[in-house]
Amino acid sequence: MSKDNILIREIVKSDNIQIANVIRTVLVELGAPKIGTAYEDKTLECMAETYSAPKTAYYVVEDKGKIIGGAGIAPLENFEGNVCELQKMYFLPEARGMGWGNTMIKICLDKARVFGFEHCYLETLPYMKSAIKLYNKEGFKSLKEPLGNTGHHSCNVWMIKKI
Numbered sequence: 470m471s472k473d474n475i476l477i478r479e480i481v482k483s484d485n486i487q488i489a490n491v492i493r494t495v496l497v498e499l500g501a502p503k504i505g506t507a508y509e510d511k512t513l514e515c516m517a518e519t520y521s522a523p524k525t526a527y528y529v530v531e532d533k534g535k536i537i538g539g540a541g542i543a544p545l546e547n548f549e550g551n552v553c554e555l556q557k558m559y560f561l562p563e564a565r566g567m568g569w570g571n572t573m574i575k576i577c578l579d580k581a582r583v584f585g586f587e588h589c590y591l592e593t594l595p596y597m598k599s600a601i602k603l604y605n606k607e608g609f610k611s612l613k614e615p616l617g618n619t620g621h622h623s624c625n626v627w628m629i630k631k632i
Contacts, residue, residue, distance in 0.1 A: 475569075477576065480527040480539065482517040487536035488529055488557075489513040495559040501594055505623030507557050516541075516557075524553070524584045528576055530560070530569050537564040540573035542581050545590050548617030552629075553586040558600075570603045578632050589632050590616050592624035604628050 480488065492507055503509055512519040520527035520541055527541030538560035545552040555577055560569055581589055591609065593600050609628035616627065 474533055476531045477528055477572065478531065480517045480520055480529050480541075484529050484536055485514060485516050488516050488527075488539050491536055491538060491561055492557055492559045495561065498562075499594075499597060501623070505621055507559075507621065510557075510620075519543075524586075526577070526580045527557070528573060530564060530573070532564075537561045538569055538573070540577055542577045542584075542586075542589070544586075545617040546619055548590075551585065551587040552616065553581045553584065553589050554617075554619065555589055555591040558591075565599070570600070571607065574603070574607050578630075581632055586632060588629055590627070590629045592619060592621050593626045593628070594624055595626050597626075601626060601628075 492513060496503070496507065507513070516527055519525070520543070522543070525541065525543040528539060529536050530538040540558035541556045542553045543556055545554045555574065558570065558573060578589060591604065592615065607630070609630045612627040612629055614627065616629070
């Protein structure tokens with residue numbers, strides 16, 4: 470895969486099936502539980518519609534028409550405060566190790582600033598070591614407990630960054 474062929478753009482309705490498949494494929498590959506993770510989110514079937522709400526954005530990474538990854542931001546659910554959540558950042562194996570994670574975090578945080586958020590929160594799983602390493606490198610700090618209530622009770626690594 471050449472970086473020259475890659476397009477990063479906001480999600481559209483015709484991407485819904487592909488990005489849902491990407492997220493579920495990666496979660497299964499990594500051995501993540503299907504319950505209490507993004508795997509069971511009802512929004513996976515309608516991502517474009519979900520991320521058309523105020524102060525939300527979702528971006529896909531496309532390689533010649535194939536969605537190979539994505540990431541988004543939205544207000545943190547069930548939380549009082551000016552905090553967004555980095556959501557559903559997953560990449561197929563062919564997209565890993567090429568810097569797309571860094572790029573997508575920067576794009577999402579830039580959009581979060583435009584929306585006026587002050588902090589960005591995320592949840593992940595302890596064995597997603599590459600992701601945790603990336604989040605640490607990007608300035609996210611570990612929390613002792615979750616913020617809000619995302620419904621992802623299987624995700625027990627919580628991080629936050631001032632933006």
